[in-house]
Amino acid sequence: MRFPTTSGILLTAGVLSASTANPLPQSNIETSLSLERRAFSNAPDGYAPGEVKCPDVPLLRSAKNISDGEQEFVKKRHEQTNKALSQLLKRVGMTDFDVDSFLSSYSPTVGIAFSGGGYRAMLSGAGAIKAIDSRESGTTDGPGTLGGLLQGSTYFAGLSGGSWLLGSVIVNNYTTISELQKRDDLWELENSILTPEGSLKIISNIDYWTDIRDDVKAKKEAGFDVSLTDYWGRALSHQFVGVEDGGPGVTWSSIALTDHYKNADIPFPLVVADGRNPGEQLISANTTVYEFNPLEFGSFDPQLFTFTPIEYMGSNVTNGIPVKKDVCVRGFDNAGFIMGTSSSLFNQIMFNLPADNLPSAIVDIAESFLAGLSESDADIADYSPNPFYGVNPSRNPSANTRDLTLVDGGEDLQNIPLHPLIQPTRKVDVIFAFDNSGDTIAEDGINYTSWPNGTALLATYERSLMPTIANGTVFPAIPDTNTFVNLGLNNRPTFFGCESKNFTQGATIPPLIVYIPNAPWVYHSNTTTLTMKYDNTQRDNMILNGQEIATQGNDAEWTKCVACAVVHRELERRDVTPTQQCQQCLKKFCWDGTLRPETPEKVYDPEYKGTEIKSAAGRVGVRVGAVVAAAVVALVVV
Ligand SMILES: *[C@@H]1O[C@H](CO)[C@@H](O)[C@H](O)[C@H]1NC(C)=O
């Protein structure tokens, strides 16, 4: 079944979508749907993008600043974040610090970032959100709680598994994690996404795949290139979009039309993906990092340094000018497709479609795709026609091709979506970086034990040292991963970049990084990246462990230090000495520059920090079977 198309926006229906907003065009459906609260179906024809009249605004914009729309949003958001931060800072008990006077003169810009790492990252990150969301019970009950940090955040970034978390919350009416746990049409992971029959209200695997196939076919018949990511994104949508049939018409740009967005009740959501051409290998030193936000798609990187209105992606343009006069496209920015792109490494699980349970026509799709595709390119998401065709030809590797291909945001090892948050134009003061990467390796030197070890931060730091790609971004010094493990920096929260004085005089001062790694508090939360099934007990235990990580077991000393981190940069700018209490925090949590680069003596095997949950044992997460060896190697780092 398809959702009714929104008539009146199709070019063929003869109705023009005029717009006055600058720079983001707002289509005329906004008025009729202004009561919508959740992201919704407003694509012209379900999953198939359709032609519309072009908006009155330019389709390209230089990245030298954030968009006017984002500036407006942030201004409104700060009214809300200041209220939330006021309550939080007072509750945790900052001493010798006048919260009201501080917040009356400054609105801190807080960013939260959720790494990739499949369902492990999604669930562990969900625990963190649950702990910092004041709408959840118990999160504002005393000094050892962090409820309100989410409400106090201006930006919310997600990558790969972290984008599933972000998408699930933002697309579904800014729902809570508790609510996602309760629903029977979302976040039911006990069956594999390949054969979900019996969960997620899916009655038949055959119907499920037939619908997915029909959606993708419709896009193809509308004249667009499709890739495995389309199938993957459609499948993900059934778990995360919460609209019947996975909401084939639900667009990312519709987020900006919801009341929650218009009232700035939500942090500004940012999803990251990398540019990659077929056959190319990614390294952080030269990858073009793209972001999707509710208003725009593009990159701050010097190769591109351009944004386009996300609502009109799919339009065929040269240098931002429509190839056919006045003909643009809407509906390309499907919400599931964007989450699928950020997590496109998982495309390869399509290799595991169980041939015996599905009609051959459906297995054939996967096979015909894989036949025409080098295995190493199975992760590619096709964003042709390239919205940036003709842009910055001297530096943009995709300027001369109508094709634009993107992949999983973690493929360049920058597995925490810090890139959008360290752009100087966003003026972020502090980033709470939740790292649920699976980096560590077992004794055998082959298998992963899937704890983080700083690899993601290091990749972002190394990139920031290369002037040709950094383009004005600065990142705190980050030590090698041996040091991380030897000093236990990957086992407890660590602050990086505590002293602004340590950055080059006159340079941009980057946000303070509050690094919060996955660690076992009450549950062994280092499930493999490829674990594709969790029963509800396992799922909830992962979330519970994530809550403990975020509050460090409701440690009131830690929550005070979170408050100190929020105000730290501005106090430095004012040359105000931190309070006694905050100085203690800095002493305890800041990395002080010590290096211990020798290979760790033992493999990393952290102990429980709390009491292990002894619940009725659910079955152990089932690992998806054999995949191409190269795929495994690539996947596990994300
Ligand atoms: C970006 O926008 C801000 C706020 O409008 C303005 O103060 C600043 O000068 C702009 N920066 C650039 C490079 O245009």
Ligand SMILES: *[C@@H]1O[C@H](CO)[C@@H](O)[C@H](O)[C@H]1NC(C)=O
């Ligand atoms: C969205 O959430 C608001 C509360 O924040 C609620 O009033 C509204 O009914 C919800 N809408 C939908 C479509 O779930």
Ligand SMILES: *[C@@H]1O[C@H](CO)[C@@H](O)[C@H](O)[C@H]1NC(C)=O
């Ligand atoms: C990035 O560098 C790698 C290694 O030098 C190279 O293989 C790749 O082609 C480069 N990519 C781009 C887009 O320049």
Ligand SMILES: *[C@@H]1O[C@H](CO)[C@@H](O)[C@H](O)[C@H]1NC(C)=O
């Ligand atoms: C970033 O790159 C763009 C495009 O190459 C360039 O115009 C701009 O000056 C660069 N910004 C900085 C701070 O280097």
Ligand SMILES: *[C@@H]1O[C@H](CO)[C@@H](O)[C@H](O)[C@H]1NC(C)=O
């Ligand atoms: C876009 O326009 C170019 C130039 O007219 C044309 O070659 C190409 O086929 C068009 N692509 C699509 C997807 O319509």
Ligand SMILES: *[C@@H]1O[C@H](CO)[C@@H](O)[C@H](O)[C@H]1NC(C)=O
């Ligand atoms: C950290 O993780 C990376 C990526 O998996 C790995 O190559 C490296 O050996 C690890 N180092 C330590 C000390 O765990």
Ligand SMILES: *[C@@H]1O[C@H](CO)[C@@H](O)[C@H](O)[C@H]1NC(C)=O
């Ligand atoms: C390593 O992983 C392989 C494949 O999952 C498994 O068969 C093997 O038992 C693992 N080895 C150890 C030491 O856990």
Ligand SMILES: *[C@@H]1O[C@H](CO)[C@@H](O)[C@H](O)[C@H]1NC(C)=O
């Ligand atoms: C201070 O900066 C230097 C040079 O970038 C770096 O090596 C050092 O680790 C930094 N110290 C801290 C504590 O970040």
Ligand SMILES: *[C@@H]1O[C@H](CO)[C@@H](O)[C@H](O)[C@H]1NC(C)=O
């Ligand atoms: C989790 O980590 C422990 C070491 O801390 C390791 O023994 C175990 O095998 C890991 N679990 C998985 C699923 O990799």
